[in-house]
Amino acid sequence: MLILYAGTIVLSAFLLFQVQPIIGKMVLPWFGGSAAAWTICMLFFQVTLLLGYLYSHLTSRYLAPRRQAWLHAGLLLTAALTLPIVPSNNWKPSVGDDPAFLLLGLLAATIGLPYFLLSTTGPLVQHWFAQERPGSVPYRLFALSNFASLLGLLSYPLLFEPRLTVKEMSTFWSLGFGLFALFCGALALSGRGRSTAPHTLREDAIAGKPTWRDSLLWCALAAVPTVVLMAATSHLTANIAPVPLLWVLPLVIYLLTFILCFESARWYKRWLFLPLMAVLTPLLIACTTFPSLMPRGIVWPTLLFSVCIFTYCMACHGELARLKPQPARLTAYYLMIAAGGAIGGIFTGLLAPRIFNDDYELTLSCIAAVCIVGMACHHRPSEPMQRGARIKAAVFFTTLVGVLWGANAIWPTVPSIKARNFYGTVKVKDTEPGTSQVRQLTHGTIVHGRQFLEPQKRRWPTTYYGSNSGAGIAIAASRNGSAQHVGVIGLGAGTMAAYCRPGDVYRFYEINPLVLDFAGQYFSFLRDCPATKEIALGDARLVLDAEVPQQFDVLAVDAFSGDSVPVHLLTTEAFNIYFRHLKPDGVLAIHISNRYLDMSPVVRRAADSFHRTAFLSQNMSDPQHGTTAATWVLIGQRDRLVPYAGLHELPPAPDVRPWTDDYSSLLGIMK
Structure with a gap:
């Protein structure tokens, strides 16, 4: 049974991150193949993940184990009947269509149900594991899930894309989903030990019920690194090195921080990551505000962005892992993590292009990461903390935010005309007046x-x-x-x-x-x-x-x-x-x-x-x-x-x- 649990988790996570580039390669050309289209795809994946976690939480809380098992098995069979994943040509955009909402509808119609069920697997299988093995800690299964996601993400450009056509990859993925449906269905219907577990878990849940502050902090600690990931990816691919392969690198780093933080507490050290944020935040804001400060070439800018993504995500995910509840509240915890990811995705993919006229998300997410981590350092004061950590954290994030906003107010701005939409930020700027004055258009x-x-x-x-x-x-x-x-x-x-x-x-x-x-x-x-x-x-x-x-x-x-x-x-x-x-x-x-x-x-x-x-x-x-x-x-x-x-x-x-x-x-x- 342990092998079946681990196999189901690994296969679902692998397929979850394999289908993202496969479906992206199928449909992104219809929408210009831009980084903005990939951001909308990531938004869809985040929102569907939230729906999957919500399903896991509600069915685990309100359905008897046997009814939950039959419902899930029926949905797996229905999803298998929708395969293979082939988008209809009727979804191709025409003039006047909103690309963002059309792309969301296309993804929902093409891979919506299979992706939804793959999204439910992590919290649902961990919940079943905790029911059948009272007293066990299922969070290492979450680290295993993220490791399998990492393998799925890396194997696509290095192993599958150079050798297989899109149709062949779609066929193999569909076969893999069929195998996953068998594994997960067998796991759902074989849970004999779950009938006696809910009573014990319910008592544990009442004893250790988290407060609304816990839930909001879980959500915020998941939302901020999502914005960091998506904003840094967009900036990296649009401005520094617009190579599609680099869309993968930030996501690899993001998953790696999840793996490290949930595998063991020894990987996240406040004494290291808090000072790193203090150094990197003003440096990153300065380089994005004044592109001339950024080193030329691809290596050093990519390294800077990679270190920043790793630092902010490691700090947020480290605090998130430190605040994880007892296994009885596992599905609620994962639900708030998914909600935070969806909120971050909606802000970056839908709201920011409509309310900002330039790419401000990266700057805001850096400042927000500092604030949220500082708040997390104050949370649960009964827990032992390093000597003087509260005072240091308060001084750290308060001073830093004040300095950043003050510097932003006095920094000179270059006169330009700019606007932003789904496809990115477009600017017009004139050079200094002279004999060869030039007007320039940039994207x-x-x-x-x-x-x-x-x-x-x-x-x-x-x-x-x-x-x-x-x-x-x-x-x-x-x-x-x-x-x-x-x-x-x-x-x-x-x-x-x-x-x-x-x-x-x-x-x-x-x-x-x-x-x-x-x-x-x-x-x-x-x-x-x-x-x-x-x-x-x-x-x-x-x-x-x-x-x-x-x-x-x-x-x-x-x-x-x-x-x-x-x-x-x-x-x-x-x-x-x-x-x-x-x-x-x-x-x-x-x-x-x-x-x-x-x-x-x-x-x-x-x-x-x-x-x-x-x-x-x-x-x-x-x-x-x-x-x-x-x-x-x-x-x-x-x-x-x-x-x-x-x-x-x-x-x-x-x-x-x-x-x-x-x-x-x-x-x-x-x-």
Whole structure:
């Protein structure tokens, strides 16, 4: 029976964290593949976890053990009948849909019941264990559950994604869920010892019933590290190193702190983590407020954020483990932990983008962590504490919060125009006045366009779109004296419109309404363009797939947010859509500038699938003309592209497997 308990816990936790990246890979491309979409996915997982813990608490409290067992077995059978997990195309977003709520509905319809039942397993199985083995401490099963979650999370990018397609992973996951349903159903129906246990547990519960202050503190200690996790992940992937693999690292650290704190009390030391928070909080706030203070590159910023996540989560989870109740109150305790996680997820995923115009969650969560840990140090005064710990804690968090808020009030701010929505924060900022004053559009810290404000320079194509870049060469190579039809995936500041001539038709595809508003209001590329301009709002691939062939002379694909990769725009199916909209002699230009990934082999394999020739274009930066270094791949007729200097044909890439909607892996293209 002990093996069955442990096996059920391990399998459920492993599947719980395996399904997250699997379903994410299926549906995130429909929503732009952004970090914001992943944040909404995490919100769904947190809320469903809360519902699972609520179910465990209520059924354990109000149902007889036998009725609870039959109810749970019936739900397991129902969930098994909903497999495999395949999202319906009816959930694909259209213009005007709220991406956040649509994504939540899609996840609920696709994996809602299986994920809900997996979420119930931890507290429910630990409750059964405590009933059948009175006097035992089931909290190590919670550490085991988090260890299995860690294995599930790490095995996906390292073991499963590089070898299996999405359909194969979905099939294996469904088989794993079927095995889990058998294990959990057998465990539910075999609990003979539970019929005599409730009386003893009820007496224990009455004797040690926690106060409302206990419950609120449990909730707060779970909510704050959730906000730290989600806010730091968003900041790390959007501003420091937007590599999708780094979405995994903060979650690994978060789970590791749960494992350490609930495995043994020896891992959490107040004398270490309280001073660490005192040092890291002002450092992190300063670096996020003034990005120039952040070390360059990926290693040191990632290390700083990782240490911060570990410190705050370790402190909060350490205090949470210190305040855990007797096993009789186990389900109520886990319910408040799940409630805290859901509150943190709702605040970060739904409320913050609507009430803030910038990314303030990380700063607020750092200060909140200091305050909550300080309150936890005061809680349960009857417990032995280190000498002078209360006074030190009070001075620590009161002084620190005062200093931080005072510093925030006197820090100079850089004038800028900014707004925020589901897709992130968009800012417009002008450089100092002078002969070459420039207006810049950024998404997070990633530049999405610049424009000279001098009248004679404001129509110059800048940043990645200079005349010697792949974009400029594609425009020049496809001009034949007649009007030109150009498609652009990714509007930015509208810089590509600098190439338009009277009679041309330029059609832009943009997923973020804020970018469209800012490009039209604060930049003049679109206004100055004498061609016919068309704007299609929505995910470019979905919009193009629904349109009749456009017969583009050039189709430029530049929908990358920094170094993150919208995988769904680089698959064979996506290239099939592109070529359907291009003229036979048209040019497809793919912007692949990236500090961490070499995407040229992926594009070469896609071009090979359609028997097309791919050329690499790399240009250097030219500050006088406002252009930056950029790497493009041009796919078109050889005789049109060969004459241009700086182009060379991409070599074959036999070691890279072609990307499809069913398969992609970043491991094989990392620099």
